[in-house]
Amino acid sequence: MTTIIRKEILDHVESLQFLILLLLSLVLFLANGLLFADRYEQQATWYSKTITALREKPSTISTELYPEPAQLAFIAEAGDNQAPAGYTLGQMGVLRPLPTGPRNFRLPVVPDPDWSFIIKVIFSLYAILIAYDAIAGEKESGTLRQLLSGPLGRTRLLIAKYVAVMVTLAIPLLCGMVVSLITVSVSVPRVLTPAFLSGSILTFFLASVYLSLFAFLSLFLSSLIHNSSLVLLTLLVVWIFFTIIIPNTAGILSEEVSDIPSEFSIAKELGPSIQKQIWSKIGILRGMAEKGEIKTEEELKRRTDQAFAEGQQSLISYYDSYEKAIRGRAAVARTLSRLSPTALFEYAAEDITGTGIHREERFLREARAYSEVYDRYILGKTGKLVGTSGWAFGTFIDVNGKGVFIGSPRPEEYSGDKSDFPRFAERPQPAAEGIQEALMDSAGLILWNVVLAMLAFGAVMRSDVR
Amino acid sequence: MTDIVKKELLENLATYRFYVLTGLMFTLMLISIIVSYGDYHLRVENYNVLRPAAHVTDKIILPPEPLSIFAKGLDANVGRLYELGALGVQVQPNQQSINRLSSLFSIPDMLFVIKVVLALIAVLSAFDAVCGEKEQGTLKLMLAGRTGRAPVLLGKLAGRFILVFLPFIILFLIASIVVSLLPDVAGGTEYWRRLAVIACASGLYAASFVALGTLVSSLVNRSSTSVMLGLALWVLLVFVVPNLGVTVAQSIGDVPPSDRVEMQNRLASIHSIYETQQVMKNAREKDYSRIMFQIREANVHLFETYRPQLDRLIGLTKALVRISPSGAFAFLMTEMANTGIERDIQVKDEIWMYIDRNFKKFGKLEKGEVEHFQFRPASFGEQVSGVALPDALLLLFVPAALIGLAIGAFMRYDPR
Incomplete structure (x- = not known):
């Protein structure tokens, strides 16, 4: 042998x-x-x-x-x-x-x-x-x-x-x-x-x-x-x-x-539907302001900020689920x-x-874990967190006869010491x-x-x- | 000589080999057309979604090229969405996030089928042309006749070339007709003219590999050595040289990848915004056009330093890749299908010049309507006499040289 x-x-x-x-x-x-x-x-x-x-x-x-x-x-x-x-x-x-x-x-x-x-x-x-x-x-x-x-x-x-x-x-x-x-x-x-x-x-x-x-x-x-x-x-x-x-x-x-569907056809369909959703909420608030149900500028800002934040949140979760679908498709391809x-x-x-x-x-998992640390840090510094989807909204609403600009909230830069970043x-x-x-x-x-x-x-x- | 051609044809038509290889060719072409058309259709759908309305001037997108079904090349790149704005051009990444299977697995378009599989079939059909006959003992008999050695070899070459190319060209013709009838594909003169050039080029390409197989066959004595050597050369010419050529050129060229340049571009813009803001904080009159000019200068500077580097890199890559006929063929076929490097460069240059002409109008620094972007592609004639010429000449030279070498080797061949 x-x-x-x-x-x-x-x-x-x-x-x-x-x-x-x-x-x-x-x-x-x-x-x-x-x-x-x-x-x-x-x-x-x-x-x-x-x-x-x-x-x-x-x-x-x-x-x-x-x-x-x-x-x-x-x-x-x-x-x-x-x-x-x-x-x-x-x-x-x-x-x-x-x-x-x-x-x-x-x-x-x-x-x-x-x-x-x-x-x-x-x-x-x-x-x-x-x-x-x-x-x-x-x-x-x-x-x-x-x-x-x-x-x-x-x-x-x-x-x-x-x-x-x-x-x-x-x-x-x-x-x-x-x-x-x-x-x-x-x-x-x-x-x-x-x-x-x-x-x-x-x-x-x-x-x-x-x-x-x-x-x-x-x-x-x-x-x-x-x-x-x-x-x-x-x-x-x-x-x-x-x-x-x-x-x-x-x-x-x-x-x-x-x-x-492709990313772009989603963006094209998603845009109008989200806009409608957000603007209908803002429309209700506008009506309330005109009727005098919302009295102060602060109250208006608080309520519109919330409406915008909800809109942004649904956009973010939509994109996340889309990415999940794409990943799912990649997994199918691998299996085949x-x-x-x-x-x-x-x-x-x-x-x-x-x-x-x-x-x-693995990298994305770690990035998500880090994002919690990052959020905690920002919360400690500026006191608030704002999620943005890449879309921004803004308009004017009259309160007590004065035009007030309202827009989707933006994240803030902390101007103090950031050595503990x-x-x-x-x-x-x-x-x-x-x-x-x-x-x-x-x-x-x-x-x-x-x-x-x-x-x-x-x-x-x-x-x-x- | 015609007798030899006839003999080769009849002899090989009776073998399994011919039917297996032709069947393989058929399957692959079918898969390639189905897959590539699916891919093209997807890009057309994306294009229809993204296509800006008639009055929009700050977005440019070119329609996908129907010939990309045959050679996808850089079509996905050329067809990206360009968004023009005060900060320069923003190029959208790939239209559809293709799942990252693996970089090896590209779309098996017709270019791939010809480049890889037609070459393989040519080598496999020719490897035993001379030494196989010697093993059977019939070579001596054949040379004892009146025909000289050169006509014998040419007859063998011609016979085997017909066996490889005839089934291919028939399938290719059927595929072209089928594709031209599909929706979203307009098959005019332009379509047929370009496909005719591609068909001729693939004939020369197949001839190169038939000649290579015959050359190897008349250098060695045993057909098992011949097939091994032939396949080794096939691997070398189809996979190794073109791939290493690109990678080696990138390594020698030392040109930063374009995504890094794009990122640098962004950083430069942010930096100039910051600087101008610092300056304007103290100024009494706020002049925002300053920011735009600063950003533009930074962008132009980056482009002007990057462009010659990239051109050198492309030149170097082409030179290295053309060592193999497979590289030359890929360049020729993608240019003919309007999906090649030169096409991509032309699109980008025209967009750049368009922005240059309209920059002030974009930023509202100057009154007036922004003109509409119109892409004027290089015509068929310009391409044939321009970018396609060196590759076409190479593809003519390689089979001629290989046939010459094969005749030379056969003259000295010991038929015993």
């Missing part, structure tokens, strides 16, 4: 294919290390500059919250470049993303060469290319009969082939990862933390599980179909479906499934895309590195939390492995070796 594994590995390693794979992988991982070190450096400088500038100007009207640049972004960047750079936080927990476009919007948006991209697209293709002719090729060259006439059983043959494929894949993968890690840690030494190492090691294991399923798939089809070029074709079609079609169409499908193991791998890698959607959710600091993600989040997706990958391994064994057992 060991001899046959050794022979298989040597066969692979000595081939031209292997050399190409090794070189390509080294180039990609080197580029990955250089690019991400450079980008992290830039982001970190910008982040610390922004935070310092922000701390010099504490404001009780609104403040800005920024997520820290992710140190492990080189493993799975997860589209964070397209995410908002930060959020503005107003009083009463009104959180709005800062306007952002993509990085340099005129340039085409391309996937970043992070580890997850290299593994999920390029290494999975190579797994197929190495393994496709494992059984069918032996059969075509007539050596399969010879092999099986010896003491080696079919099960052992399959195991030997599988181990050889995995070792052949692991060598360039490990070399590449080490190159990338060295490049990153030499350029930016401060990222060398325990999380850095554990994240890399976990990603390696995750990648092995992911690639192993492609190995099993190839072995399965290789023993099922007897023509090796047909095996390759089928595998490539499956590969295109897994890595390109299913993940790409999931987003569009979820848009079809969940019927959410989980049909493909490539998506499972991507999500698990994002969780392990602490990027992507779970990171965003509460600071926002993002809690670093505990490694255990990331692993926990990645658990379900990894389990999905393992399930794929089990099913495909069983199919491969079944096919080898029943395969006609003549």
Whole structure:
């Protein structure tokens, strides 16, 4: 058994294919290390500059919250470049993303060469290319009969082939990862933390599980179909479906499934209805003032302020529920895309590195927790809180023959000492939390492995070796 | 030579490979048209919601481009809402907050199908053209005949190219006709003219990859090595070079991302408001136009320093990405579909000049009506002789060079 594994590995390693794979992988991982070190450096400088500038100007009207640049972004960047750079936080927990476009919007948006991209697209293709002719090729060259006439059983043959494929894949993968890690840690030494190492090691294991399923798939089809070029074709079609079609169409499908109107059509419909609601309340108050039921300016202000605040509150809660719907749709898209193991791998890698959607959710949770601290601080300083939705209203009402301006209340700037202004600091993600989040997706990958391994064994057992 | 072409056609028509690949092409094109049309329709709906009334001059939005169904490119960017005001232009972020699935997964439009899948099919159809025949032992026989080596190779190339391109062009034609009949798409001369250029370009692009596959096939002896090498080159040319080109250019170019510039813009405005207010506190006469001029100066300064940097970055990116025919093809096809970089630049420049002409009227510093914004897109002729030319020449050169190399390699090929 060991001899046959050794022979298989040597066969692979000595081939031209292997050399190409090794070189390509080294180039990609080197580029990955250089690019991400450079980008992290830039982001970190910008982040610390922004935070310092922000701390010099504490404001009780609104403040800005920024997520820290992710140190492990080189493993799975997860589209964070397209995410908002930060959020503005107003009083009463009104959180709005800062306007952002993509990085340099005129340039085409391309996937970043992070580890997850290299593994999920390029290494999975190579797994197929190495393994496709494992059984069918032996059969075509007539050596399969010879092999099986010896003491080696079919099960052992399959195991030997599988181990050889995995070792052949692991060598360039490990070399590449080490190159990338060295490049990153030499350029930016401060990222060398325990999380850095554990994240890399976990990603390696995750990648092995992911690639192993492609190995099993190839072995399965290789023993099922007897023509090796047909095996390759089928595998490539499956590969295109897994890595390109299913993940790409999931987003569009979820848009079809969940019927959410666009932000702008909502704004267009919402505006008039809220205006009507607020102005009808103000109209009643105006009538009362004209009849003399409201006597003083203070009373009028108090009652109109309340009417405006209610309107603002219903706007805020409307926007919040809309955002929840959008997030719900994103969750549907993720669930749909989980049909493909490539998506499972991507999500698990994002969780392990602490990027992507779970990171965003965590950041927003912390921002909401901070907003309570912020509100308490403002309440202590100015004595009142005003939530604003981005809409503002104002008009004149006559009280006792005098025109009084009333408008939706605005938050106030506290002019006194603000040295005790509460600071926002993002809690670093505990490694255990990331692993926990990645658990379900990894389990999905393992399930794929089990099913495909069983199919491969079944096919080898029943395969006609003549 | 015609005999060889005929032989190649008949031989390959009898294989599974042809039907699997054509079936794949069909499925992908169908998905691409359904998905891209859905996306386009959504953008049209958004546009109808956002479109300002006829008398409004401080909001600009361009309608979505029907050809973006074929190549989405930067259409979502071009079609954003521009709100003009005293503080400069405010560009709304994406019309619809697209769920962040992952940056890898872009919309699979026709550009994607051609760039990735047609190239793959071309490589897979050509990898065994020479070495496969050698493995079967028929190459010796074929060369023993009267036909020279060059005609044999050209015949093989032509046969395999027809097998790849003919099904594609038929499906593409059907797709174009179907799309032109859909609501919200007006298929006039402009539509067909542009699609014809795209079809020609995709022919050249497919020819490049057929020639690449044949070249690899006549360099090695075994078809399993040939398919491996061919696919490695496909990965390199379709995924690695274009993607790394953009990222490397950004890294070398060292140009700040546009969102940061926009934020800097806001900060500059706030700063100048604050400063002018401080000055005016003590002044007897309050002149608010001062604030506006100050803000404008800050904005103009920012724009003027940022613009040349960005232009350099775009130039660098294009140069790097064009190393691969896949990059050149993507540039050509997006420009032809009116969703390319140059189109985006033109829109932004025209808006900028429009604001420049009407700035004082916006701020009510000068009397008079603000003129209406009218976008004059570059005409088809201007585009073909201008922005599209370098990419078109590249796409002509690459297959020619590869065919030359393949003939050269085949001349020295050992058929035994």
